């Protein structure tokens with residue numbers, strides 16, 4: 091499942107790292123790509139969309155429309 095999310099409060103590479111690491115704690119095999127400029131997170135994993143979104147929110151970020 092590939093999931094692309096808009097995360098408006100991504101501000102820098104530190105945010106990208108934090109989000110990537112948080113997702114990897116839950117899903118070590120997930121492929122995570124964070125685009126700091128576009129403020130998007132693309133996740134390729136077997137986890138559900140809902141659980142990925144919850145991890146991002148729990149690490150302190152907002153998801154547009156969620």
Ligand SMILES: [Cu+2]
Pocket residue numbers: 100101102103104105106
């Ligand atoms: Cu940052």
